[in-house]
Amino acid sequence: DAGITQSPRYKITETGRQVTLMCHQTWSHSYMFWYRQDLGHGLRLIYYSAAADITDKGEVPDGYVVSRSKTENFPLTLESATRSQTSVYFCASRTTGGSYNEQFFGPGTRLTVL
Amino acid sequence: QQQVKQSPQSLIVQKGGISIINCAYENTAFDYFPWYQQFPGKGPALLIAIRPDVSEKKEGRFTISFNKSAKQFSLHIMDSQPGDSATYFCAASIGGATNKLIFGTGTLLAVQP
Numbered sequence: 704d705a706g707i708t709q710s711p712r713y714k715i716t717e718t719g720r721q722v723t724l725m726c727h728q729t730w731s732h733s734y735m736f737w738y739r740q741d742l743g744h745g746l747r748l749i750y751y752s753a754a755a756d757i758t759d760k761g762e763v764p765d766g767y768v769v770s771r772s773k774t775e776n777f778p779l780t781l782e783s784a785t786r787s788q789t790s791v792y793f794c795a796s797r798t799t800g801g802s803y804n805e806q807f808f809g810p811g812t813r814l815t816v817l
Numbered sequence: 818q819q820q821v822k823q824s825p826q827s828l829i830v831q832k833g834g835i836s837i838i839n840c841a842y843e844n845t846a847f848d849y850f851p852w853y854q855q856f857p858g859k860g861p862a863l864l865i866a867i868r869p870d871v872s873e874k875k876e877g878r879f880t881i882s883f884n885k886s887a888k889q890f891s892l893h894i895m896d897s898q899p900g901d902s903a904t905y906f907c908a909a910s911i912g913g914a915t916n917k918l919i920f921g922t923g924t925l926l927a928v929q930p
Contacts, residue, residue: 748918805866810858
């Protein structure tokens with residue numbers, strides 16, 4: 704499928720378990736981002752990546768780990784899930800250059816931590 | 818100083834009316850102000866964006882008004898339609914290669930037929 708996809712779309716897990724959310728884009732965009740969306744907080748940046756093997760922290764990185772071995776994939780791992788990480792997670796990507804640097808978002812993963 | 822404050826939290830407008838959503842920021846280094854539209858179960862999508870060198874940008878029924886001195890910008894939806902019912906996020910970023918977006922808290926718009 705062309706564009707940006709996320710899997711799984713829905714995930715229920717238990718406190719303390721490790722969870723990995725997948726993100727895949729077919730545009731070969733350099734930049735990729737992970738956000739979490741919570742009511743009253745909007746979208747908050749967790750981690751971002753400028754290219755393969757280059758990642759950096761965003762606003763709320765604690766409890767999350769990312770990697771980017773290939774340009775098209777940017778997985779997000781919750782090493783030991785907590786209830787406060789119950790949220791909707793969005794992956795986004797954008798190319799470099801251009802006048803407005805539009806970010807393209809995936810459909811999201813709804814994660815529930817019990 | 819990195820925050821973007823958005824209001825109202827929710828908005829109900831009659832079909833054909835004007836929807837207005839406001840945002841304010843503190844960081845004068847911000848130089849890109851996009852609005853994203855999000856339908857239920859979907860990811861946000863860019864609706865319209867503006868840079869601070871212009872005071873207004875219009876695309877169809879959607880207009881951004883930008884007041885640099887007041888550090889405020891707003892989205893106006895003219896002739897609002899039920900299909901416009903969605904959550905709207907304003908955002909801001911500082912230019913450069915990374916261009917990380919700082920989002921507002923969102924406005925849930927309901928357009929009643």
